[in-house]
Amino acid sequence: MMLTPALLAFAACLPFLANALPQAASSASTALPTSTAVVPGLNDLARSAGKLYFGSATDNPELNDTTYTSILENYAMFGQITPGNSMKWYATEPEPGVFTFTAGNVIADLAKSNGMVLRGHNCVWYEELPDWVTANNYNATELAAIVANHTGTLVGYYAGQMYAWDVINEPLNDNGTMREDVFYDTLGDSYISIALKAARAADPNVKLYINDYNIEYVGTKSTAMQNLIKQLQADDVPIDGVGLESHFIVGEVPTTIVENMQAFAALGLEFAITELDIRMELPATADLYEQQKTDYYTVVSACMQVEQCVGITVWDWTDKYSWIPSTFPGYGDACPWDSNNMLAHQNYERKPAFDGIAIALQGQSI
Ligand code: G3I
Numbered sequence: 001m002m003l004t005p006a007l008l009a010f011a012a013c014l015p016f017l018a019n020a021l022p023q024a025a026s027s028a029s030t031a032l033p034t035s036t037a038v039v040p041g042l043n044d045l046a047r048s049a050g051k052l053y054f055g056s057a058t059d060n061p062e063l064n065d066t067t068y069t070s071i072l073e074n075y076a077m078f079g080q081i082t083p084g085n086s087m088k089w090y091a092t093e094p095e096p097g098v099f100t101f102t103a104g105n106v107i108a109d110l111a112k113s114n115g116m117v118l119r120g121h122n123c124v125w126y127e128e129l130p131d132w133v134t135a136n137n138y139n140a141t142e143l144a145a146i147v148a149n150h151t152g153t154l155v156g157y158y159a160g161q162m163y164a165w166d167v168i169n170e171p172l173n174d175n176g177t178m179r180e181d182v183f184y185d186t187l188g189d190s191y192i193s194i195a196l197k198a199a200r201a202a203d204p205n206v207k208l209y210i211n212d213y214n215i216e217y218v219g220t221k222s223t224a225m226q227n228l229i230k231q232l233q234a235d236d237v238p239i240d241g242v243g244l245e246s247h248f249i250v251g252e253v254p255t256t257i258v259e260n261m262q263a264f265a266a267l268g269l270e271f272a273i274t275e276l277d278i279r280m281e282l283p284a285t286a287d288l289y290e291q292q293k294t295d296y297y298t299v300v301s302a303c304m305q306v307e308q309c310v311g312i313t314v315w316d317w318t319d320k321y322s323w324i325p326s327t328f329p330g331y332g333d334a335c336p337w338d339s340n341n342m343l344a345h346q347n348y349e350r351k352p353a354f355d356g357i358a359i360a361l362q363g364q365s366i
Pocket of ligand 1: 084085127128169245275323
């Protein structure tokens, strides 16, 4: 029989055949390196180091995958979850004043039954709005009431279950100006204080965050976020934390993350890495996987160096459920676990990126 590369790769996945194959056969399926770290779990390491959690985003459809849930629900590995979609506005108030928490409750219940920290995501965002919010030309009085009611109802419903809420999501443009969306266009920046005050009234104990991307490094947008925080503090608007999303590209992780974190810490609030992933241009190579390990190490060790960084959330932990390929065609493999879940791989395989995280959480050098 002719052993084509595809056949060899397939055969090498089968344990009973793998040993019988000539040496060259296995190389077809082992081109990419995997994790070698032997550690209890990333959340255990994070907590031992004094952080509140190491966690992940998750989404309801993924919970039908029992291989996925067996890893997600391992508290040693993940001590925190964020609903990737099911608490967004379209999912929670699809019609004016009509609230649905069914999907969100699945995530909240999963956190509760596993003793995980829960981060709420999100109250006010320009994306994923139901049509009624943008289509009705609400005036300022009407929209202010809608923002306060949505935020207050959502935060109030989950009061006592949440560690933190991303009350305001992605309010800034990359040049540091306020994003012009239905909220800003109608209410100016007052929509931010309206939502934060409504959230505080609904749950006096939950941490109120503003979450954004491209504020992870020293630059115009980060400075603008710091100025926004200072203004809210000066105006006595409740604000407890900043979410540094951290969607990075392999080989392009910023060099000023620690300095930038110190600037946020100096404002007297906490912050978290809320949506970490590090994508690469496909096809993946061994070199890219090794660089990704270094890049994950760099980001996680930055959080380790600044006390006010309370925890790290990856924006899902397996490439199988990453948002990257559909949004950035040609890019992928952004997560610390790969997407293998077949034949001999009845598990998602840990990548070198996993080791980069584990090394950083242990305070070691790479
Ligand atoms: O629910 C529909 C489903 O019915 C349909 O079959 C399917 C077909 O594509 O689409 C489903 O909706 C998708 C939804 O995710 C749930 O999977 C939307 O099209 C898709 O746009 C949506 O993408 C999410 C995106 O936010 C927009 O809300 C991603 O999963 C989610 O990872 C991403 O997360 C954001 C954070 O909230 C904020 N920061 C950036 C981050 C990445 O974009």
